[in-house]
Amino acid sequence: MSAASESSAGRREAFFETDAIDQLVTMILEVATDHWVLRERVFVIEKAAEQLGIRLAEAVEAYKLSPEDQQLLATQRKALIENIMRSVNRQHRRTTPPNEQP
Amino acid sequence: MPFELRHGLAAQVDRDTAARQDFVSQLRGYILNDMAAAMRESYDKTVLPAFERTHGRAPRTQDEVHAAMRSNTSFKFYSSVRYNAQEMVWRSVMPTAQESLPKLEQTIRSLSGKSGGSLELDPALAIPENVAGLPVHLMPGGYAPSESPLAGAVYDHGLAVFSAGFMGRDLDDIGLSMSNYVKHRYPDFKPARILDCGATVGHNAAAWARTFPQAEVHAIDVSASTLTYGHGRAESLGVPVHFKQMDATSLKYPDSSFDVVFTSMFLHELSVRDIQKFFSEAHRVLRPGGMLINMELPPNRELGPYDQFYLDWDSYYNMEPYYRTFRDQNPEDLVEAGGFARADYFQFTVPQYSYMDEKDFVAAIHTQQRIDGDTGRLSASLQWFGFGAWKR
Numbered sequence: 001m002s003a004a005s006e007s008s009a010g011r012r013e014a015f016f017e018t019d020a021i022d023q024l025v026t027m028i029l030e031v032a033t034d035h036w037v038l039r040e041r042v043f044v045i046e047k048a049a050e051q052l053g054i055r056l057a058e059a060v061e062a063y064k065l066s067p068e069d070q071q072l073l074a075t076q077r078k079a080l081i082e083n084i085m086r087s088v089n090r091q092h093r094r095t096t097p098p099n100e101q102p
Numbered sequence: 103m104p105f106e107l108r109h110g111l112a113a114q115v116d117r118d119t120a121a122r123q124d125f126v127s128q129l130r131g132y133i134l135n136d137m138a139a140a141m142r143e144s145y146d147k148t149v150l151p152a153f154e155r156t157h158g159r160a161p162r163t164q165d166e167v168h169a170a171m172r173s174n175t176s177f178k179f180y181s182s183v184r185y186n187a188q189e190m191v192w193r194s195v196m197p198t199a200q201e202s203l204p205k206l207e208q209t210i211r212s213l214s215g216k217s218g219g220s221l222e223l224d225p226a227l228a229i230p231e232n233v234a235g236l237p238v239h240l241m242p243g244g245y246a247p248s249e250s251p252l253a254g255a256v257y258d259h260g261l262a263v264f265s266a267g268f269m270g271r272d273l274d275d276i277g278l279s280m281s282n283y284v285k286h287r288y289p290d291f292k293p294a295r296i297l298d299c300g301a302t303v304g305h306n307a308a309a310w311a312r313t314f315p316q317a318e319v320h321a322i323d324v325s326a327s328t329l330t331y332g333h334g335r336a337e338s339l340g341v342p343v344h345f346k347q348m349d350a351t352s353l354k355y356p357d358s359s360f361d362v363v364f365t366s367m368f369l370h371e372l373s374v375r376d377i378q379k380f381f382s383e384a385h386r387v388l389r390p391g392g393m394l395i396n397m398e399l400p401p402n403r404e405l406g407p408y409d410q411f412y413l414d415w416d417s418y419y420n421m422e423p424y425y426r427t428f429r430d431q432n433p434e435d436l437v438e439a440g441g442f443a444r445a446d447y448f449q450f451t452v453p454q455y456s457y458m459d460e461k462d463f464v465a466a467i468h469t470q471q472r473i474d475g476d477t478g479r480l481s482a483s484l485q486w487f488g489f490g491a492w493k494r
Contacts, residue, residue: 013185013419015178025182029190033125040121095172095181095418 014092026087034080105267110213110338111206111331113198113259123194123263130187131266137180138412144176145408164402164410168418171411185419188240188264195259196242203252210251210334218342221333223249223326227347232371232424233324240421245302246325254331258303268484270309270456272339276366276397277309279455279486284362284395285313286464287450293317293361297387299350299380300368304332306397308341310364317361322348351379358389366397370428374436377428381440388493394442395490400451402429404473433489442491449489451477 014022049056065073105127106112115123149170153161161167171177199206214221229246237244241260245253261273269275277298284291294317298307301321311319321343323329329345336343348354350368363384369377384394402410410429417425434447451473453466477487 013181015181015185021178022182025179026186029129029183029186033122033129033190036125037118037121040124041118044117 011091011093012087014094019092019094022092023087027084030084030086034083105262105265107258107262107272109272109335111209111255111258111335113195113202113206113255115198119194119198126187126190126194127263127266129183130191130264133180133184133187134266137176137183141171141174141176141180142408142412144174145171149174161407164407164414167407167411168414181415181419184415185240188420191260191264192240192242192256194263195256199252199255199259203250203255206251206255206331206334209338210330213334213337215337217337217340219333219336220344221329222344222346223329224347225249225326227324227349229324230349230376232373232376236421236423238371238421246327249326249330251327251331251334253325253327254303254329254335257328258305258331258335261305268454270454272308273305274309275454275456276486277306277364278313279452280306280364280366280395280397280488281310281313282455282460282463283450283452283467283488284393287467291361291393293393295360296320296362296364297322297355297360298364298366299323299384300365300371301332301345302328304329304336304343304345306364306366307332307343308336308339310362311336311341311343318342318344320344320346320355320360322346322350322353324349351376351383353383353387355387357386358392360387361389361392363388363392363394364396367399369396369398369436370422370425372428373424374427374431377431377436378439381436381442385441385493390493392493393490394437394440394493395488396433397486397488398433399425399429400473400477400487401431401433402426403432404477409474437489437491443494446492446494447489448491449487451485451487453485 012022016022016025046056105124145167149167150160153166153170161170232238233244233246235244241253241256243253243256245257247253258273261269265273270278284293293314296307296310296314296317296319298304298310298319298321301307301323302325304321307319307321311317319342321329321332322345323332324347326347329347332343333345336345346354350365351372369380372380381394388394399413402414405413414426414429416422417427417429433449434444437447438444450467453463455463458466473487477485
């Protein structure tokens with residue numbers, strides 16, 4: 001989903017003194033979401049492996065990444081970074097006067 | 103708190119997508135309960151005393167509360183996280199909805215007519231600017247971009263994530279609560295024809311059809327997308343609903359043709375002028391003895407300045423341009439302007455039918471419920487607000 005499709009106005013609301021803080025909130029929430037997705041998957045992997053009688057933790061430590069593995073992980077890492085940074089180049093609507101004190 | 107739609111159009115999601123949707127849903131629950139409570143506490147302990155010191159009185163209006171809260175850190179985090187969560191709701195369902203669109207279209211075609219419902223689109227209908235020109239609720243593309251059922255699918259699946267489990271098993275708790283209020287509060291009233299206006303995907307129309315299985319239920323909306331999706335949805339649930347593409351301000355039904363005209367979360371999407379037009383139309387198509395009944399956010403006049411400010415957050419930050427304008431109205435005036443007698447106006451609050459025994463629900467609707475900051479708000483102590491009028 002492209003950033004442009006998220007709002008016909010093309011601008012996002014901003015609540016803090018600088019847009020950067022609102023952008024950081026977006027980044028943190030995206031990271032938190034992906035972090036959770038991964039944690040849940042790892043939890044299920046370990047449980048499923050256990051059901052199959054596989055000692056997964058030891059196997060994970062012993063595994064050597066192949067060049068293909070590394071290429072795939074690099075692609076996925078790039079997608080994660082783009083997702084986290086999706087708010088950086090958007091315009092924001094200011095709701096707090098810049099000089100107002102918190 | 104995993105929440106899966108259980109009807110025939112529910113998209114199959116992979117484990118990561120399900121985990122993402124659960125996270126966003128739970129994040130919204132945290133915002134609307136924990137963060138909202140922290141913001142209220144910050145208002146009571148910091149913002150209100152500061153305002154009183156400066157002005158020698160408490161805020162009298164929600165605008166004064168809003169202005170005072172803008173520089174409050176708790177408000178900033180609440181708003182920023184809530185705004186992001188709203189975007190994340192749609193982002194969590196959009197990829198799957200787009201990928202499964204061909205299958206969805208095929209499923210709707212195969213289900214059509216299975217349960218006795220129907221779909222009638224009007225390609226010549228002019229889509230009102232408030233629907234065509236705005237991504238209402240920040241939903242990408244808005245509700246009526248085309249006839250493709252994609253917008254309907256995004257809305258239905260997004261609502262499942264958005265509602266954090268507060269809106270019933272089939273996202274139909276509003277329809278179930280309102281229809282069962284009518285059934286149990288007025289046991290002699292037996293509607294034969296029911297019209298749901300602004301019905302989107304028909305989730306509440308299906309609830310009315312379940313509560314009154316002998317009635318013929320119609321559901322209208324200007325969006326072909328949500329109606330097409332809603333048709334397949336209702337057919338898969340085994341509930342006959344007749345979906346028609348129509349503007350509620352200009353109904354294509356004859357005079358005196360319905361016993362109930364119902365809306366849910368619809369009026370606040372309209373300008374006051376269009377609400378008056380719609381109520382005039384509702385009055386025209388109702389039979390004598392029929393009922394107009396609307397589920398809505400409670401009017402601002404029933405709430406204190408802080409709760410007004412809290413509920414009107416959507417008006418400022420969630421692409422809901424008419425939300426506050428509607429809530430500032432006196433619903434009795436609106437109903438009267440539509441041709442109903444002021445003496446025939448009624449309003450009520452109702453607990454959530456889906457989450458309690460019917461016996462307790464029936465007992466609750468016969469006692470006067472109070473309107474407060476939890477009315478119409480997705481929280482653990484939620485109750486719905488309704489108002490309407492009888493046609494004599």
